[in-house]
Amino acid sequence: MTSSDSHLTPGTAAASEMPDWEKRFRAPRVGLPEWAExxxxxxxxxxxxxxxxxxxxWDRATGTQRQATDRPNGTTDGTLSPDGEWIWWFSDTDGDEFGTWVRQPFAGGPDEPATPGLEPSYPAGLAIGRDGTAVVGRSTDEDGSTIHVVRxxxxPEVVYRHRESAGVGDLSYDGTLLAIEHTEHGDAMHSALRVITLDGATVAELDDSRGGTEELGLEVLGFAPVAGDTRLLIGHQRRGRWEPMVxxxxxxTEEDLAVDLPGDVSAEWYPDGSALLIAHSFEARSELWRYDLAxxxxxxxxxxxxxxxxxxARPDGTVEYQWSSAAEPAVVRSTAGGVVLDPPGMRPPASVPVEDVWVEGPGGRIxxxxQRPVGHGDxxxxxxxxxxxxxxxHDSDAFAATPAAWLDHGFAVVRVNYRGSTGYGREWTDALKHRVGLIELEDITAVREWAVSSGLADPARLVLSGGSWGGYLTLLGIGMRPDDWAVGLAAVPVADYVTAYHDEMEALKALDRTLFGGTPEEVPERFRASSPLTYVDAVKAPVHIAAGVNDPRCPIRQIDNYVDRLAARGAVHEVYRYDAGHGSLVVEERIKQVRMDLEFALKHLPQGLPR
Structure with a gap:
């Protein structure tokens, strides 16, 4: 791979020839810029x-923008060295998430191995010091979690190793201290923290896990950005939600912060270490605050x-942020005023605002x-x-091209923040343990009943759709409640949970052991009850499945097992396998899959639909 000196350019297809739903995918967009410290x-x-x-x-001083990576399946995992001299990016193979870090000069030039001596692995965090030292987190099936110091x-020197999940949190400003998130206590959903020197000596420990049924998590938010400062900003769940603490x-010493806001709260440092930029998430919306520490x-x-x-937060005290709503596409803005990055070319068309719905469910309010389609009646x-x-x-009031495509075709869209979702407190997120999938379906069913009884949804034309865990719940739902859904659309799903467990990446094995309370051999009845394969013979709805052949999270073999069972009983189904991992970073591939889903639904739903 060689870098190229290209600027942002619009897509190749003429905007006038495209329907709005395709424009939303093809319109040039940019993410929030990261800047070198x-x-x-x-x-x-x-x-x-x-x-x-x-x-x-992007060199802000000159205004120059340069494409740094160019790979068939795309690249999104990258960062800058503190001095801004190097771009680091993770190089995997066709989306399989298994690879090594490489780097290239910021101004352009050939890529080179960034961590010579380290074999390919799944990434588990990265921190780069001011002296060029790197701390690299790795995960493999053979070794579990390892953290290496690369001077x-x-x-490379190993400074941490454990069979359970762990990863790099942050490196202190002077590069002498390393914060690690780990789950040595066996609960992959709730990390503990350890701070070590770069020779592996433990400096401090913080562990809120309590054993039994209640575990509390911690997360690293970052060391203070000041030389000699040993303050570490962390997140905790001691009051039933995520909150920051120094x-x-x-x-x-632990400094509790006077942040009296409902919902989850996260934070990062202002560059001088005097204040925190607070990110506040509550009931599917979010906002920002500045917290003065003194x-x-x-x-x-x-x-x-x-x-x-x-x-x-920038060094001049301004804040740059990426914002959107369900109706308005994403934009990167600054509190200094105006748009930070404005890509040329067509703008994505707007969509439809969301309506908040609260439904009483078996585990509390859901x-x-x-969203209702415009121009298609009442x-x-x-x-x-x-x-x-x-x-x-969790789903939020944010712009998303796929729901907008369904709305354009006359569908209503409903998104459910079922138990297991973030943003509604620790108990809500942790509720699905040991009844994996079953808990979520109870909440989806309750909202389905509301959608029908309220007059929003036609009960004969209901589509259950999702990707990843949403794809898993789709297959589980059309099998466990076959009369509720007319069509199922599952992208990169878990379909056969036992096979998925044995084939998936090691970090997800640890998560599944936490969710189920053991392995498939230790708690076979739980895996059986939660596996879509158990209910495949009950499926009535036509089902479309999209699967990445290199997916390490929802591997292809377990999907093939499910598809074989559908085929054996002559069930109506279509399968699309594509050469990527857990989803695609290629715009045309994303459009192709959405088009497949639209056409499949329009073909198999009764009574026809306005186009």
Whole structure:
């Protein structure tokens, strides 16, 4: 791979020849720029300008933008060295997430191995020191989790090793301390923290796990960006939600922050270490605040209603953030005023606002987001339940091209933040343990009943759809509740949970052991109850499955097992296998898959639909 001196350019197809739903995928877009800590004029961002998501270098002083990576399946995992001299990016094979770090000069030039001596692995975090030392987290099936210190001109040194999941948190400003997130206690959903020197000596430990049924998680948010400062910003769940706290790893003191906001709260440092940029997520929206550490004062950063998907405080005190709403496409803005990055070419068309829906469910109130198509009457509508992945994720009032495509075709869209989703407290996120999939389907079913009884959804034309964990819940749902759904659309799903466990990457094995309380051999009845393969013979709905042949998260063999069972009983189904991993970074591939789903649904739903 060689870098090229290309600028952002619009897609190749003429905008006038495209329907709006395709424009939303093809329109050039950019991610929130990352900037080098010691060279803030040097930035790195992701864009789909060439039709594939790749990394771009941006010299703010000169205005020059340069495409840094160029691979058939795209590249999004990259960062800058603190001095801004190097772009580091993770090189895998066709989306399999298994590879090594490489680097290239910021100004352009050939790639070179960034961590010579380290064999390919799954990535588990990266931190780059100011002296060129790198700390590399790795995960393999053979070794579990390892963390290596790679000093310039020296062989890599192992400073951490454990069979359970672990990864690099952050490196202190002076490069002497390393924060690690680990799950040595066996709960892959709730990390503990350890701070070590670069020769592996333990400096401090923090572990909120309590054993039994209640575990509390911790996360590394970053060391203070000041030389000699031993404060570590962390996230904790001690009050039933995510909140930030400052932990001085030298003397062990913990500074609780006076952040009285509902919902989950995260934070990062302002560059001088005097304040925190607070990211506040509540009921599918998010906003920003500035917290002054000396005055203990919280001041709101003005952002529009919707979702802030990323934000960073600049050295001049301004904040750059990426914002969108369900109706308005994403844009990178600054509190200094205006748009930070404005890609040339066509703009993605707007879509439809979301309506908040609250439904009483078996585990408490369920939050769902509903959208009604414009210009297709008053309903009831054919309706797509678009189920998010994760499961530790949540749908929000943010722009998404796939729901917008369904709306353009006359469908209503409903998205459910089922138990297991983030953003509604620790108990809600942790609720699915030992009844994996079954808990989520109870909540989806409750919202389905609301959608039908409210007159929004036509019960004869309901589509269950999702990718990853959402694809898993789709296959589970059409098997366990075959009369509820007219069509199923599953992308990169778990289909045969036992086979998936044995074939998936090691970090996901650890997560599954936490969710199920053991391996398939230790708790076979739980895996059986939660596997779509168990219910495949009950499936009535035509089902479309898309699968990446290099997927390490939802491997292809377990999907083939499920498809073989569908075929054996003559069930209506179509399968699309493509040469990528857990989804695609190629715009045309994404459009192709959405088109397949649209055509499959239009073909198999009764009564026809307006086009």
């Amino acid at each position: 010691d060279a803030p004029d040097r930035s790195l961002f992701v864009s789909n300008a060439t039709g594939t998501y790749e990394l771009y270098a 310039p001109g020296a062989a 932990w001085d790893v030298a003397d062990g 005055a203990r004062e919280l001041v709101r950063v003005d952002t529009p209603p919707g979702t802030v998907s990323g934000a960073t 939050h769902a987001l509903a 309903g009831p509508f054919p309706t797509v339940f678009e189920i998010h992945g994760g499961p530790t994720w």
